[in-house]
Amino acid sequence: xxxxxxxxxxxxxxxxxxxxxxxxxxxxxxxxxxxxxxxxxxxxxxxxxxxxxxxxxxxxxxxxxxxxxxxxxxxxxxxxxxxxxxxxxxxxxxxxxxxxxxxxxxxxxxxxxxxxxxxxxxxxxxxxxxxxxxxxxxxxxxxxxxxxxxxxxxxxxxxxxxxxxxxxxxxxxxxxxxxxxxxxxxxxxxxxxxxxxxxxxxxxxxxxxxxxxxxxxxxxxxxxxxxxxxxxxxxxxxxxxxxxxxxxxxxxxxxxxxxx
Ligand code: ADP
Ligand code: MG
Numbered sequence: 001x002x003x004x005x006x007x008x009x010x011x012x013x014x015x016x017x018x019x020x021x022x023x024x025x026x027x028x029x030x031x032x033x034x035x036x037x038x039x040x041x042x043x044x045x046x047x048x049x050x051x052x053x054x055x056x057x058x059x060x061x062x063x064x065x066x067x068x069x070x071x072x073x074x075x076x077x078x079x080x081x082x083x084x085x086x087x088x089x090x091x092x093x094x095x096x097x098x099x100x101x102x103x104x105x106x107x108x109x110x111x112x113x114x115x116x117x118x119x120x121x122x123x124x125x126x127x128x129x130x131x132x133x134x135x136x137x138x139x140x141x142x143x144x145x146x147x148x149x150x151x152x153x154x155x156x157x158x159x160x161x162x163x164x165x166x167x168x169x170x171x172x173x174x175x176x177x178x179x180x181x182x183x184x185x186x187x188x189x190x191x192x193x194x195x196x197x198x199x200x201x202x203x204x205x206x207x208x209x210x211x212x213x214x215x216x217x218x219x220x221x222x223x224x225x226x227x228x229x230x231x232x233x234x235x236x237x238x239x240x241x242x243x244x245x246x247x248x249x250x251x252x253x254x255x256x257x258x259x260x
Contacts, residue, residue, distance in 0.1 A: 009072040010035045011177045011208045012057055012099070017066035019052055019232075020082065026052050028232040029066070034177060037206040041219035041240075044229035045255060050212040053229070054179050057210065058099040059092050070095045071176065097126060100170035101179045104186050106162040108154040108169075114141065115150040118169045126173070133172065140168040144198050160191030167198055177208040185214060216259050220244045228252050 012034040019027035026049045034040050042050045055061040057068065059075065062085045068075045075095070078087035086092045108117045118137040122128045141147045144164035146157070154162055163183060170178055180199065184192040196218055203209065203222040213219050219226055220240045227237040228249070236249045247253045 008036055010069075011071055012210065013067075013069040013072075014053075014057060015067045015069075017053070017056060017063050017068070019049075019056055019061060019063045022082075026232050027056070027063070030229070030232070030234060032057070032210070032227065034208055034210055035224075036176075036208050038224040039203045039207075039209045039211060039222050041223040041226045042210065042212045042229060043214075043216070043219055043226060043255070044235075048229040049232045050229055051181050054101070054181050054210060054212055058096050058101060058179060059086055060096075060101070062086070070098065097121075097173055098176040099179055100173045100175040100177075101181065102163075102166050102170050102183050104182045106154075106159075106166040106186075108162055108165060110154050113151050113153060114146070114157070114165050117154065117165060118172045121169070122172055122174075136174075137168070137172050140171040141165070143171070143201075144168045145194070158191055159187045160194045163187060163191075163195045164198055167195070167202075177210065178202065180209060180211045180213070182212050182214060214259065216244065216256065228255065230255075 010033045012032065014030065014032040017027050017030045030053055032040065032053065042053060044050055052061060056063045064081050064084055076087045076091060077084050079085055112120065115137055118141060119133045122133045123130050138147060138150060141150055144167050146161050146164050149157055149161060157165065184195050187195060199218065200222055223240050225237065226240050226243045228235050228243065230251050236243060236247065236252045244256065247256060
């Protein structure tokens with residue numbers, strides 16, 4: 001868990017974000033601040049807008065109103081309402097490559113080895129030196145405990161190993177923050193634990209992360225701050241001890257008793 005440096009510019013800062021899919025308003029004015037070295041967890045029922053918020057943060061989705069800042073740099077928009085979108089492609093690329101996303105489905109390239117999967121974006125998108133990237137890739141594969149799988153194909157790995165490879169791939173971008181969208185929900189319970197161990201170790205290292213999770217124990221143990229979303233609004237937020245220990249909102253109490 002991170003130390004608090006209140007004066008420091010947060011890695012991600014979202015203010016008053018509104019997001020609609022056509023007539024359906026999914027985010028109704030949401031704020032999120034991810035200070036450097038902190039883990040922010042997003043919890044809430046299915047459909048509450050957690051994935052949408054995460055995808056808006058790294059500009060995989062447009063949003064209709066509100067501000068998004070990356071390390072103090074405000075996203076520049078053009079157009080209004082459903083037509084609003086980022087106006088600066090270079091800025092979008094810079095933000096996206098600095099906020100690596102790990103999805104529920106690991107999405108490894110089946111025709112590339114594990115090592116090639118981890119090296120792919122830094123070499124082809126970021127045009128880094130392949131020799132240096134390979135050394136980094138092997139380091140991150142070792143960190144997630146699958147150094148011996150470098151030359152294997154994705155199909156030869158278990159789900160937990162594939163998800164750890166996806167985490168190594170995200171780390172190899174050397175991003176300023178990692179965004180996890182229910183990274184263990186496609187896994188069997190016993191494989192889930194090996195991925196949770198990796199996420200815990202990244203939190204202990206002081207990495208900046210935004211974590212969407214249905215695992216309340218993980219959220220309670222790893223987070224500096226927890227946000228409970230309900231129908232596109234923040235119903236309650238705070239440090240995990242308060243949120244899980246003394247939930248104020250009736251909806252959060254109901255959600256927590258249903259999740260255990
Ligand atoms: P969560 O991750 O909390 O389960 P989501 O952010 O995935 O919730 O979805 C929030 C709401 O937005 C849901 O009602 C969902 O059906 C809707 N939604 C998500 N993605 C799309 C999309 N691409 N088009 C239309 N509606 C969507
Ligand atoms: Mg989701």
